[in-house]
Amino acid sequence: MKLPFSLTASAALCVAAGSALSIDRREPYEIYRFPGRIPGLGGNEAQQDVGSTWSSGVNIPLEVWRRGKTDLQWAGEITVGTPPQRFKVIFDTGSPYLLLPRDNCTTCSPEQNLFNPFLSSTFSSSPGIPLQLFFGTAGGGTRPTNTSQGANCTAVTDTVAISFPSITGYGQQFLLCDYYSSGLATQPADGIFGLGPLPTDFWPDQASNTTAEFETAYWNWINNTGGNLGPEFGFYLLGPKPQLTVGGTDARLYYPSTVRTIGLDVQLSIMRASWVAGLGAVRVNNQYLLSNTSSAIRDDVTLLDTGSAIILTPDFTTAAQIYNFLSPEIGPLDNLGSWGGPCEVLDEIAWTEDITFTVGTGERSVEVGLVKGAFNLGVFDDSRPGICQAVFVSPTQTAREPIRGRLAWVLGTPVLKGYYTVWNGREMEVGFGELKTGRGGEWVKGKGKRGKGWGKGFGKGKGRGSGAFSLLGSRWRRD
Numbered sequence: 001m002k003l004p005f006s007l008t009a010s011a012a013l014c015v016a017a018g019s020a021l022s023i024d025r026r027e028p029y030e031i032y033r034f035p036g037r038i039p040g041l042g043g044n045e046a047q048q049d050v051g052s053t054w055s056s057g058v059n060i061p062l063e064v065w066r067r068g069k070t071d072l073q074w075a076g077e078i079t080v081g082t083p084p085q086r087f088k089v090i091f092d093t094g095s096p097y098l099l100l101p102r103d104n105c106t107t108c109s110p111e112q113n114l115f116n117p118f119l120s121s122t123f124s125s126s127p128g129i130p131l132q133l134f135f136g137t138a139g140g141g142t143r144p145t146n147t148s149q150g151a152n153c154t155a156v157t158d159t160v161a162i163s164f165p166s167i168t169g170y171g172q173q174f175l176l177c178d179y180y181s182s183g184l185a186t187q188p189a190d191g192i193f194g195l196g197p198l199p200t201d202f203w204p205d206q207a208s209n210t211t212a213e214f215e216t217a218y219w220n221w222i223n224n225t226g227g228n229l230g231p232e233f234g235f236y237l238l239g240p241k242p243q244l245t246v247g248g249t250d251a252r253l254y255y256p257s258t259v260r261t262i263g264l265d266v267q268l269s270i271m272r273a274s275w276v277a278g279l280g281a282v283r284v285n286n287q288y289l290l291s292n293t294s295s296a297i298r299d300d301v302t303l304l305d306t307g308s309a310i311i312l313t314p315d316f317t318t319a320a321q322i323y324n325f326l327s328p329e330i331g332p333l334d335n336l337g338s339w340g341g342p343c344e345v346l347d348e349i350a351w352t353e354d355i356t357f358t359v360g361t362g363e364r365s366v367e368v369g370l371v372k373g374a375f376n377l378g379v380f381d382d383s384r385p386g387i388c389q390a391v392f393v394s395p396t397q398t399a400r401e402p403i404r405g406r407l408a409w410v411l412g413t414p415v416l417k418g419y420y421t422v423w424n425g426r427e428m429e430v431g432f433g434e435l436k437t438g439r440g441g442e443w444v445k446g447k448g449k450r451g452k453g454w455g456k457g458f459g460k461g462k463g464r465g466s467g468a469f470s471l472l473g474s475r476w477r478r479d
Contacts, residue, residue, distance in 0.1 A: 057229060057248020058165055062091070064242060065188050068378035070142060071413060072309045074242055075189040079161045081120030087113050089193040091244050092307030093423065096196030096273040098160065098217040099133070099153055099175035108180045113190045115176060117156070124157040127212050129203045131155065131175060135183060142310050142377045142389060144336040145183070152179035155203045160217055167246065169220030192307070193217060195233065196273040197264070197425030222247055231426035235306060237417035238435060252436065254420030259433035262360030265301055266428050268401055275304040275423065275430055279409055280365055281358035284325040289318070300407040302359060304430060308412030310393045315407070319394035326353060330390055333380050337395055340380050343388040350375035357411060366432050374414035
């Protein structure tokens, strides 16, 4: 689930009021001012068991939706209303909105929980602004679609909470939807919980040709705890027991001393209410993907998106260059941006080839790698047995950000789940840390077996970069 940089429909979550107004209402150079400064990203460590709380964070167990060998989405439980109605929501850094299906939704799945506003004493139909959302891919799918995917919703207000332990956001505005497209209706989760970096966002009100500001759900939680929770949250997505830590991080799962942070592109992150950073290099084994200036140093940007199970390249040419490095047997599978080839070829690449990205800018950049095994997304469709889809998808039109026209990527969970990621909207930073191993036998460091295990552990190899930090070796180091 993504907000575009003015990406393309295949990359983006586009929002309109009454199917007309754009949600993007911020001026490019508008900057939020936060009081104080939080020392050391990763410093608020939640070291509690799941389901209990300390002063620094709360853990939410997540369930992964998996199709074949591909992890598509991660969802956890929230409650809405009084008394509470329970919902499974996808925690998505690619969007800022909380959206849920209403009890009058006729296109939703019978398996999905629907919110009944008449059963909640704290429900308000205010502000009552209608919005229509469009998604580029079908729910958590990996294939671009040429059919419209989205939801028809209205902005309403109620209490949003976590039950155990309790974190409550009072008077929370969110989107209540009476129509889900097929992609949203077929996913197991009931809705989406956006985790954009900003404390507020806007509903576009077409009727009055204005915008209405609202507090986002995550920041409502943080602000209602009286300072007991920090601004950051941490994702652990690799293993049988994934989790999200709200208001801190869980030091049982990673080595805090290894966390290195990148600064976001503040202008773009504010404009799109998403986590946007620079992208300085892409390397396939020892070959650098050249930029438009025939240089290994790129001046691109990327959205960091926990709601995406793919890597979206900026254009067809970029995807073709990556696949040309890997195998002549990989090619386009359709005219919408899917690529692939023989499953055995993709399997071999998935476990033997190294693909890395230098994310961030200058001294505050990190080299991160595609998770071993994540390259192969599985069989493309039943009509072509033995043909699998690869992880890089290209848009039908070149994706560029709107300020300087730089090429725009989306790095999804095939990269993010290889690290403990720490997200801090107050400081406009994202941190990447080395995962701990052997947590209850969930993940064991070492060489993984094809189709089983979690791939190679952190080896001794030295990364490359221009003054960048690398997490590809056994510890962080400056190259």
